[in-house]
Amino acid sequence: MTMPLPDALNRFLEEHALSLDTDASQASALLPALGASGLLKHGVPLALGGEGGYTIDALDAITAVAEKSLAAAFVFWGQRAFIEYLLQSPNEALRERWLAPLLKGESAGATGLSNAMKFLSGIESLQVQASTVANPFAPGHFLLDGQVPWATNLRPQGFVVAAAVERRDGEAPFIAALPFDRAGLQRSDDLDLIALRGTHTAALRLTRLEIEPQDVIAIDARAWLPRVRPAFLVLQCGLSIGLAQASLAAAQQHGAAARKVLGEPIQQTQAELAVTVATLREGLYTGQFVTDPVPLFQARIRLAHLALQAVQLELQSCGGRAYHRDQPLGFARRWREAAFLPIVTPSLTQLQGELNKRAAKAAVTA
Incomplete structure (x- = not known):
């Protein structure tokens, strides 16, 4: 059963779903709307200003938003993923500085760790490098240079972005939080x-950007990333789940004439979606995905395919009406949204490549 959305947020998304997909006129209003709804607090401990519960509750909230707008859910995911980084960081000072405004939607959090997730799988090297500041009065300070070629939720009014950083001195790479107003951080146009x-x-360019120990999310990226990756990917799965549910509901609602033909494949897709979501929830709840990410990678791939399949079923059930711009079906938007799911990092190609690599390694050691 889908989590009900607060009335104000539900009205906002119903009114602006198309705009959020096609232009930036409502971009600045979106995060405050999410913050006011209280949904960003799901899965955050009460003691830290949240609603309590578990990370799976945040997945349910992202799924509910994705049923209305994938753009809104994508921003939600980026914000909630950064919140998760703070929850899993040992840096209490950083958490105290940023968590409250992030939960309220007053500041934006951007994950910026697409490159890091590829790095973890050996796909590419880190794109931000750190040089130690040679100053005995500023121990633990670094100067950062490099780029973040793609990050979402870089709200011009204020944001903080996570970045994986390679140290030029050969020590372990680390994860840093970079505030929008720090000298040396340049944001591109959208x-x-x-x-x-x-x-x-947008994209970010870093030029001699100075950070201090209070800006460090995790001192050892290689040890920290596998622990946070399950939440990163599970929350991301809410995009596919919500879109699939929305398209399947539309297929049932508008496909009366085609119901005899499409009824069975719609039911089969719904059943497979339910099984995959149950697998996802169990793996996150038990902690299995930390030590064995293979089922998580498989679920992420399968959910994206199910969303694409659901949109196809919606098209077939609506028929020619889906191609009429004057029909309030929302199909064209969901079609564009579905095209994004295979490429959001980690892309389906990257995940499948990682599965192939692990399978080959297992075959050699067997």
């Missing part, structure tokens, strides 16, 4: 995307 244009997605 990227010219074909959809999800209301998400404040």
Whole structure:
């Protein structure tokens, strides 16, 4: 059963779902709307200003938003993923500085760790490098240079972005939180995307950006990333789940004439979706995905395929009406949204490559 959305947020998303996909006119209003709804607090301990519960509750909230707007859910995911980084960071000073405004939607959090997740799988090297500041009065300070080619939720009014950093001295790479107003951080204009244009997605350039120990999320990226990756990917799965549920509901609602033909495949897709979501929830709850990420990678791939399949079923059930711009079906938006799911990092190609690599290694050692 889908989590009900607060009335104000539900009205906002119903009114602006198309705009959030096609332009940036509502981009600045989106995060405050999410903050006011209280949904960002799901899965955050009461003692830290949250609603309590578990990370799976945040997945349910992202799923509910994705049923209305994938652009809104993508921003939600970025914000909630950064909140999760703070929850799993040993840096209490950093958490005290940022958690409250992030939970309220007053500041934006951007994950910026797409490159890091590829690095963890050996796909690419880190794109931000750190040089130690040679100053005995500033121990633990670094100067950062490099780029973050793609990050979402870089709200011009204020944001903090996570970045994985390679140390030029050969020590372990680390994860840092970079505030928007720090000297040396330059944000590009919003990227010219074909959809999800209301998400404040842009690139960042770092030039001799100085950070201190209070800016460090995790001192050892290689040890920390596998622990946070399950939440990163599970929360991301809410995008596929919500879109699939929305398209399947539309297929049932608008496909009366085609119901005899499409009824069975719609039911089969719904059943497979339910099984995959149950696997996802169990793996997150038990902690299995920390030590064995393979089922998580498989679920992420399968959910994206199910969302694409659901959109196809919606198209077939609606028929020619889906191609009429004057029909309030929402199909064209969901079609564009579905095209994004295979490429959001880690992409389906990258996940499948990682599965292939692990399978080959297992075959050698067997």
